[in-house]
Amino acid sequence: MSDAIVRAVAVAKHFGQFQALHDINLDVSRGEVLCIIGPSGSGKSTLLRCINQLEKVTGGALWVDGELVGYRREGDRLYELTESQIARQRRTTGMVFQRFNLFPHMTALENVIEGPIQVLKRPKAEAIAEAKTLLARVGLEHKSAAFPVELSGGQQQRVAIARALAMCPKLMLFDEPTSALDPELVGEVLAVMRDLARSGMTMIVVTHELGFAREVASRVVFMDQGRIVETGPPAEILSRPGHPRTAEFIAAVLS
Amino acid sequence: MLNEPGITDIAQLRHVPRRYWGRTVSAGLILLFLAFLVDAFAHGQIEWRFVGRFLTVPSILFGLGNTIVMSVLAMALGIVLGVAIAIMRMSANPVLRWVALGYVWLFRGMPAILQLLLWFNLALVFPTIGIPGLWQARMVDVMTPFVAALLGLGIAQGAYTAEVVRAGLLSVDTGQYEAAKAIGMARLKALRRIILPQAMQVIIPPIGNEFISMVKLTSLASVIQYSEILHNAENIYYANARVIELLIVAAIWYLVVVTLLSLGQAQIEARFARGAGRRAGRS
Numbered sequence: 001m002s003d004a005i006v007r008a009v010a011v012a013k014h015f016g017q018f019q020a021l022h023d024i025n026l027d028v029s030r031g032e033v034l035c036i037i038g039p040s041g042s043g044k045s046t047l048l049r050c051i052n053q054l055e056k057v058t059g060g061a062l063w064v065d066g067e068l069v070g071y072r073r074e075g076d077r078l079y080e081l082t083e084s085q086i087a088r089q090r091r092t093t094g095m096v097f098q099r100f101n102l103f104p105h106m107t108a109l110e111n112v113i114e115g116p117i118q119v120l121k122r123p124k125a126e127a128i129a130e131a132k133t134l135l136a137r138v139g140l141e142h143k144s145a146a147f148p149v150e151l152s153g154g155q156q157q158r159v160a161i162a163r164a165l166a167m168c169p170k171l172m173l174f175d176e177p178t179s180a181l182d183p184e185l186v187g188e189v190l191a192v193m194r195d196l197a198r199s200g201m202t203m204i205v206v207t208h209e210l211g212f213a214r215e216v217a218s219r220v221v222f223m224d225q226g227r228i229v230e231t232g233p234p235a236e237i238l239s240r241p242g243h244p245r246t247a248e249f250i251a252a253v254l255s
Numbered sequence: 256m257l258n259e260p261g262i263t264d265i266a267q268l269r270h271v272p273r274r275y276w277g278r279t280v281s282a283g284l285i286l287l288f289l290a291f292l293v294d295a296f297a298h299g300q301i302e303w304r305f306v307g308r309f310l311t312v313p314s315i316l317f318g319l320g321n322t323i324v325m326s327v328l329a330m331a332l333g334i335v336l337g338v339a340i341a342i343m344r345m346s347a348n349p350v351l352r353w354v355a356l357g358y359v360w361l362f363r364g365m366p367a368i369l370q371l372l373l374w375f376n377l378a379l380v381f382p383t384i385g386i387p388g389l390w391q392a393r394m395v396d397v398m399t400p401f402v403a404a405l406l407g408l409g410i411a412q413g414a415y416t417a418e419v420v421r422a423g424l425l426s427v428d429t430g431q432y433e434a435a436k437a438i439g440m441a442r443l444k445a446l447r448r449i450i451l452p453q454a455m456q457v458i459i460p461p462i463g464n465e466f467i468s469m470v471k472l473t474s475l476a477s478v479i480q481y482s483e484i485l486h487n488a489e490n491i492y493y494a495n496a497r498v499i500e501l502l503i504v505a506a507i508w509y510l511v512v513v514t515l516l517s518l519g520q521a522q523i524e525a526r527f528a529r530g531a532g533r534r535a536g537r538s
Contacts (some may be wrong), residue, residue, distance in 0.1 A: 054433055084441050091439040101434035105452050105530040115438035118448060147530040167438055 005065055005171050006051060007203055012059030013046055013226075020046045022226045024060065029078040030170075033203045035213035035234070037247055038223035044206040047223070048173050051204070052095050053086055060208050065092045065170055091119070094164030098176040100156040102148040108135065108159045109144035115167045127166075134162040138192050154185030158192055165196075172196065210253055214238050222246045305500040307493065310507065318487035321509050324403055325473045325483060326512075330466050332409030337416025342446075344421055355417065362414040368475045369408035374398065375479040404476035412469060419461045423454035455527040463520035467513050484508055 005198045006028040013021035027035050036044045048053040049064060053070060061071040067089060071078040071177070102111050116122040122130075135141050138158035141214035148156055157177055164172060174193065178186040190212050197203055197216045207213060213220050213234050220237040222229045222245075230243050241247045262268070309315060343355035362370070364421035378394035385391030427450050477486035488501040 052437060053434065087436070087439050087441045091321075093437075095433075095437035097434065097437075099428060099430055101428070101430035101450055103431065103434065103453075105527075112447065117441075118444060119439040149530060163438065247295065 010060035035217040094169035132198040266474040318484035329408035336413025340417035341420035365424025400481035423458035
């Protein structure tokens with residue numbers, strides 16, 4: 001179990017009558033960069049949100065960093081975790097959203113130090129020093145006093161990545177991080193993510209950027225209609241897909 | 256296309272602006288009417304020296320102090336209740352939701368003056384109040400004009416504030432809740448650090464408005480003998496029959512307090528507008 005940071009066994013997710021995820025089986029090893037691709041509505045984001053407990057799994061079982069997500073087991077009973085226990089479990093993962101979701105009433109620096117100070121109870125001076133290092137790492141040391149409205153979409157997303165990294169997560173989740181960006185700003189965000197991957201960070205990336213997946217991913221998962229259709233190395237999935245639906249999707253994205 | 260011979264650049268000729276005769280005439284009429292009003296009050300049956308004399312007598316200043324104290328306390332009670340009710344309204348627990356709904360329905364549905372009278376006369380229903388075996392008191396001793404006014408005004412205000420706070424909380428994007436959770440924040444901390452500061456931008460303008468209403472609403476407490484400024488002004492004119500002069504005294508003080516509050520509101524709004532306004536591109 002310790003080599004897999006995420007283990008999903010027959011995971012299902014229902015929203016009322018609608019089933020968004022069917023029988024998801026997936027192991028993600030430490031240090032791996034997993035790219036999830038697939039048409040919209042295929043459940044990619046839902047899977048990511050289940051790993052971070054923004055959604056609750058309704059069937060199967062999900063482990064993150066060796067802990068059962070959302071429950072504590074005693075004998076043959078499962079006790080729902082309290083809110084603070086869930087908050088603690090979430091600290092294993094960092095999340096980057098499609099729409100950035102920076103805190104608009106805080107500067108870039110304040111966004112980055114908020115978690116370390118408020119949640120991890122780090123001393124302020126220490127948190128600021130580390131936040132500055134992180135902002136430099138995403139190329140924004142000169143923007144630390146800027147409010148989100150004063151930043152471009154690409155800059156906001158890079159601050160959001162720094163904010164997630166400030167919590168020292170073991171796993172980074174990216175939910176279509178470049179989909180809300182103007183095309184000329186996509187490159188700067190992908191460059192930061194590429195850097196992060198090279199530094200050995202474990203990453204799960206939901207993306208439509210097949211070029212990024214081909215270059216950076218250690219494995220690609222193709223999802224459709226709430227199911228994992230196929231999984232494999234990027235060269236194989238993207239160039240010689242085994243399933244006609246995968247081939248169809250890749251052709252549609254590239255056209 | 257018409258071609259006006261000789262014009263090559265409109266900037267070289269003298270421009271005669273258009274005249275707005277209607278505006279000029281109506282402005283003139285309004286000024287005339289205002290001059291008439293000022294003249295009427297200056298020469299009417301008002302002894303202005305009485306206004307000057309009573310403006311700062313102890314009884315009026317004491318009433319002014321009570322008006323301000325009651326406004327602040329009733330508003331504070333209203334905000335505390337309003338935030339609590341708004342959070343209950345958005346709870347997943349149906350009992351809490353229904354209690355919140357019932358509270359707003361009840362206390363928004365009755366006139367404030369009626370609620371004041373109900374609280375003030377509570378002794379008719381419950382002659383004594385207390386915790387059995389521990390403490391007991393007669394209701395008439397507990398329900399003083401001050402307590403009745405505070406409960407009546409504060410609880411009614413809570414019903415209005417709850418709706419304002421709820422609108423503010425709903426105005427914050429759900430992505431903000433998710434981002435706060437994603438950095439490991441628990442619900443209350445996220446509410447306090449992330450959601451409420453943003454909701455404040457929506458909450459502050461109507462709350463400022465309600466505060467100004469509250470200052471004037473405290474005058475209702477005069478009917479239950481709370482000694483606020485209008486009550487004290489009335490007591491003076493019952494004795495000396497200078498009715499209009501003392502009403503003008505009270506009016507002046509209300510205007511002063513409301514003016515100061517309006518200035519304060521602008522300051523607070525500016526503080527909570529942090530990070531908004533200067534839009535430098537897409538959101």
